[in-house]
Amino acid sequence: MTRTTRQAETDDVSAAYHLALTQIGAETTVEAMRLWADVPANSRAVTAGGWLRKAITMVMSRRRQSRDLARAYYRLARALQTGSTVADPYHPEPTYVTLADLRREFAALAGTYEPPAQSPSDRPPVQDSKTSRSAGTQETAAEENRPGQAPDSSRPVDEDQDDEDQDEDFEPVTDDEEQDEEEDDWDRILVEELKGLREEEERIERQAEEELRLILEALGPRNLDQKLTVEDADPDDAHRQAGARQAAAASRIAMNGGRSSNWTHMTRDRRAIGYVRLSRTGTPCGWCAMLISRGAVYKTQSSALFKDGDRYHDNCHCYAMPIWNRDQFQASELTALSRQYMALWPEVTKGHTGKDAVSVWRRFIRQKQRAAAQEARESTTTAPEA
Structure with missing residues (x-):
């Protein structure tokens, strides 16, 4: 299996x-609206408690699915x-494990994915010292200092700051740990354990359930109560x-x-x-477009800059794609918008820094998307010439 073939897959x-993650989100929205129908405006105090329990159960189930x-x-x-690969904790x-095992595992959960036919002679990639090193290497550290990168949305970026939240068990991969291509093939893929992964995921899930309870109460019954206090409000x-x-x-x-x-x-x-x-949409909001414009964000970059990648808003269809080698960002077709941004x-933020640069960028993105939408509308309404 060539590097190009592996990147394409x-x-x-x-x-x-x-796509599958977005589908889970869409199905959650439909189910949430269906459950909300059981909380009529004229008897919300009686029904809100039962609704909340059902809603939490449904969302956490969808969350486990993702x-x-x-x-x-x-x-x-x-x-x-x-x-x-890494172990399922x-x-x-x-x-x-085999590559076929991993393909089947993923295909069972992502309905649109069809595993390609695998050749018995397929072999795993040869990992050179540049592509397999962790974020602590000099090559990666040099990449973080590229000029013109989008800043932290709340403060100027300190490119020399170490990532204070880096996992204390994180260790760089050395040349001695490179896989031997002659000995291993796709029917013998090493499974590595990520230390502390299960405990961290369980901690995050507890926090998520508590956040869910507070948000649903605030945006559901309390929000409805507030809206109904307005004079002449339509229930x-x-x-x-x-x-x-x-x-x-x-x-x-x-x-x-997910x-x-x-x-x-x-x-x-x-x-x-x-x-x-x-x-996923190709038309992100200005804030997400700013995060996308940062391109490949490495673990050696500042803590605030790095952690921005895991922040999402309601109706957001973005996600953070992991990068395992320095060629992946340039070779992937999925990163075309990021490279463009x-x-x-x-060019767009020249002469601006910090929050001012972010504001200029967001205005630019809004104008760019409006112009594209207008052009699309005009192209569909203009009759073809005879």
Whole structure:
């Protein structure tokens, strides 16, 4: 299997993961609205308690579904990029698995993915010292200092600051740990354990359930109560608006199960050197477009800059794609928008810094998207010439 073939399949797997994750979010929205229908505006005090219990159960179930999807995605993509994979912390498994096993595992959870036919002669990638080193190497550190990168949205970026939140168990991969291509093949993929992964995921899930409870109460019943205090308020309209708000939050928290699992794997994986923020729609909001414009963000970069990649808003369809080698960002078709935004950022924000630069960038993105939408409308309404 050539490097190009492996990258193409990684792109297919990433796109299928993103599509399946978005589908989970959409299904969560539909279910959240259906449950909200059981909280009529004229008897919300009586029904809100039962609604909240059902809503939490539903969203956390969807969240577990997205976590399982993300774990299968990470294991397969990591194998394609490095020739080894990571263990599922919830299911003991042998020291080695096959690529076919990982493909089947992912395909069972991502309905649109069809595993390619595998040749018996396929072999895992040869990992040179540049592509397999962790974020602590000089090559990666030099990359973080590229000029014109989008700053932290809240303060100027200190490119020399170490990542204070780096996992204390993180150790760089050395040349001695490189896999021997002559001995290993795709029927014998090494499974590596990520220390502390299960405990960290369980901690995140407890926090997510508490966040979910607070947000649903605030955006659902309390929001409806507030809207109905307005003079001449339409109860049906107020009910629809409150329902839409709580459903959007429910969808985000469900999707964040997969996004946070993907993030936790990446930050604890010594072979992952960073991530790139991607948009599924191609029309991200200004803030997400700023994150996308940063391109490949490496673990050696400042803590605040790095952690921005795991922040999402309601109705957000972005995610952070892990990067395991320095060629992946340039070779992937999925990063085309990121590379485009990287080139535009210094031009658009020239003469501006910090929050001012972010504001200028967001205005530019809004104008660019409005112009594109207007052009699309005109192209569909203009009659063809005879």
